Amino acid sequence: MKKSLFLFVSVCLTVYILFALSPSVYAMHIMEGFLPWQWALVWWLLFLPFFFIGLRTMTRLMKQKPEAKLLLALATAFTFVLSALKIPSVTGSSSHPTGTGFGALLFGPFMMTVIGTAVLLFQALLLAHGGLTTLGANAFSMAVVGPFVAYGLFVLCKKCGISLRMSVFLAAMMANLATYVMTSFQLALAFPDVTSGVWGAFLKFASIFAVTQLPLAITEGLLTVVVWNFLHTYSKRELDLLEERGVFFK
């Protein structure tokens, strides 16, 4: 186990350092006013149903299992911390992790939509990071697509018999990457390339950003496993509570 882990890490680091030669780049939330209003509206409309289902799930869970409140606070805090950290990447620019994978594994993707939106709102209002008009689009990528990818991938990993820790790692990492793939897609739809169209613009946005985000995604995966290890050691009781709902670690 130890040996294979070490090998895995070395390979990752090598690939990582190779990427350090890439050109400079972008990735993060879409800034205020930077989506044409038609697109802003489309993403708001797509996002809202997820938000309301999440809100309903959350109130129901809090009523049935008030003991889960602490874990909810933990998931929220985790997203708060991770999305506040602008981390330098090999491409010479900074971006930040999302922290949404963790909560999605604990509570299911819908509740994470609510938590992720709260964090985005905080950043849009106080930090001028992201925006209100683009909140729908940003929430759709970070608080809908991210959590759903994490959750889906985790279920898939378990079906394939991949170890629990590895599944948590992959789920959190891919949630992070998927968020920014979605952001690139949203930008590409709104700003298609003159010659190569939407697909060309998408490749332009995504090909570069994927490299910026990759090390951050790995970092997020690692941190998620660390927190999960703590929970697994010290609060089996709460995890079992959630397990009954069929959400987490059966």
Added chain:
Amino acid sequence: MNRLLLFIAALLIVLPLFIVKNTEFAGADTLAEKMIQQISPQYEPWFDVLFEPPGGEVETLLFSVQAALGAGVIGYIIGLYKGRKRNG
């Protein structure tokens, strides 16, 4: 196990500072703005932020507050669970 993971995470964050030279690690959203202006130069943002932190220092403060709040809560909860487990 946890220590190894945290070490790798730290390594991933610190390495770029040494590998990549001649950059200020600008926020990627600023770079996105430039990319959009390059693809469609005629686009004008149609809505402006309601409140913008006056200057980089205040922005840093607010980001720190966000991280500190989150970290405090995480520390509290994990400590609580740990203590509870020890006391049965």
